Amino acid sequence: MNIDLSGKTVFVSGSTKGIGRAIAAQLARQGAAVMINGRTQASVDTAVNELRDADENAEVFGVAADCSTAAGVEAVLKAAPEVDILVNNVGFFDPKPFFDLDDDDWTGAFDVNVMSGVRLSRAYAPGMKEKGWGRIVFISSESALNIPTEMVQYGMTKTAQLAVARGLAQTLRGTGVTVNSVLPGPTKSEGVIDMMEGQRKDGESVDDAGVRFVRENRPTSIIDRMAEVQEVANMVGYVCSPAASATTGAGLRVDGGVVGYPV
Template identity: 60%
Template sequence: MRIELSGKTALITGSTKGIGYAIAKHLARAGADVIVNGRTSSGVDHAVGSLQGEVPDANVTGATADVGTPDGCDALVASVPSVDILVNNVGIFGPQDFFETPDATWTEFFDVNVMSGVRLSRAYLPGMVEREWGRVLFISSESALNIPPDMIHYGFTKTANLSISRGLAKRVAGTGVTVNAILPGPTRSDGFESMVGTGEDADETAEEKARSFVMEHRPSSIIRRAATVDEVASMVVYAASPQASATTGAALRVDGGVVETIA
């Protein structure tokens, strides 16, 4: 199956590195015009340059905006008024005990992980409906279903992503626009590797440390390793494709089998 996205414009929030960068790269390889987003001009410029080096024929541009704020979302929409594919990828995470997590942290996680996608979907979906084609994707997590006890404030935001994506899919039913959520499991992104660290054994590689983390903290994993950012990006590209026109309102797992369910 060859996925062709020429003529489509894709905006990926939080895409200067990690999963977001990989999504931008794979969408560009499929022919989409890609807009990279990040909070700083230097980060955006660096990512755009790297993508142009990796995918020389791609049309890649940047849009600097902090989409974790209402003003940032407004600024992004003003500079990019229309897209065909919206990937609500931006997110923050980190362990913290429930009893030590202040209101400000809950609010920050909600604003970045949830409201960014709400605001941008509200801005871009009407145009997609009018054109009778569009794709909105929320990057959720297996933590939406398998709430981590040390990151409850994170897990609830990812569950919210599932509710919003399912509801929006129903809201735009029959229009040719699909809305889905992607649920990665432990993934070897920059943020994940920073959280996991290099390991007590200096000879332990990042891959081995990630595997050890998975086996200790996600022992239900069937692949028994962390996924790569490219594996997550491949699912996103499919969900964004014309071939996925009958897939909507879904929670598409790239979790390595961590979630203990066959449904």
């Protein structure tokens, strides 16, 4: 399938590394002009330069802003007043037992993982509707359906994303704007690799530690390994394309089969 996003503008929140960066690179390869985002100017500049070095044809720009805040979203809107494709990717996870979670843990997770996408979608969706075409994607997680006991607050935010995405898709019925969620399973992003480094046994590689983590913590996985960030980006690249015009209000799983069927 030849996917051409030439002439389309994209904003990917939290895209200086990990899944977000892989998504930004994928959409740039498909011809879109992509706005990279991170909290610091240094991280944004590094990501933009590296993506341009990797692909001389990539049309990549950047904006430093904390999308978990209203002020940060305003900074994004100033840099990119309109987009055709919005990928609500920014997020974080923090393994912590339920009874150790305080109010700040809950509200902090909600602000980053949920309110960032709410504010950005609220700002960008009307312009997409007016043009009669647009794509909004929430990067949720299999943890939305398979709540991890080691980070209940994270699972809560990912379930909330599914609700927001579905409700927004229904709100934009018949407009040509699609809204979907993509649900990765355990994925080898930098944050997860760092976590695996801390859990490696003597003589164990990071990849082997990842397989062990999946087997011990996500034993229903069918692929029996962590996903690569590119595998998630491949799904996003499709759902952002004109080819996915009949896919909306959906939760698209790239979870390696962790969540049982049907859901």
